[in-house]
Amino acid sequence: MRDRDPEGRPRSARPRDAFGRPLPYGSPGVPRVPDDYAPTTEQALADGRGFLSEGMPFNAHEVFEGRWKCAPDDERDLWQGLAQICVGLTHLQRGNGRGAVTLFSRGAAKAQAYGGAYDAVGKAASNLSHDSDPDDAIALILEKLPSEGVPSSGGAAGA
Numbered sequence: 001m002r003d004r005d006p007e008g009r010p011r012s013a014r015p016r017d018a019f020g021r022p023l024p025y026g027s028p029g030v031p032r033v034p035d036d037y038a039p040t041t042e043q044a045l046a047d048g049r050g051f052l053s054e055g056m057p058f059n060a061h062e063v064f065e066g067r068w069k070c071a072p073d074d075e076r077d078l079w080q081g082l083a084q085i086c087v088g089l090t091h092l093q094r095g096n097g098r099g100a101v102t103l104f105s106r107g108a109a110k111a112q113a114y115g116g117a118y119d120a121v122g123k124a125a126s127n128l129s130h131d132s133d134p135d136d137a138i139a140l141i142l143e144k145l146p147s148e149g150v151p152s153s154g155g156a157a158g159a
Helices: 041-053 057-070 073-094 097-112 116-126 134-144
Strands: none
Touching (some): 041 057, 041 134, 057 073, 073 116, 073 134, 116 134
């Protein structure tokens, strides 16, 4: 049976390790991003970059997912793409290269649709492979990820 919040929505209360894998109930895990996290653009970028710099792309994914859920409609694809790229990085850490490449492709397309600095993030993700070194891949995405701002009219919204 899945954990549920007071409104009946599924929520996972299980602790997780640094790679986002569920641990048995009662085990010590790494701190989680709260389910109700609704960051601003600047906060999401700062927190996501922070988790990536710590080698924790699963947590960065949760940050970008939090922004995706509360972002204006014309930004949602961008945040979903960034979250997918971070899940791809998580799959690399877990040894699932095939799953990583699938998510890099999906996320890259959404990020690149925004152009500008996010095009560079998407291109970097597109160039990662099933056997990329996870630490190097995280460092590459972190290097390309802007520290602030989202284009006011992303390519996806204007298309």
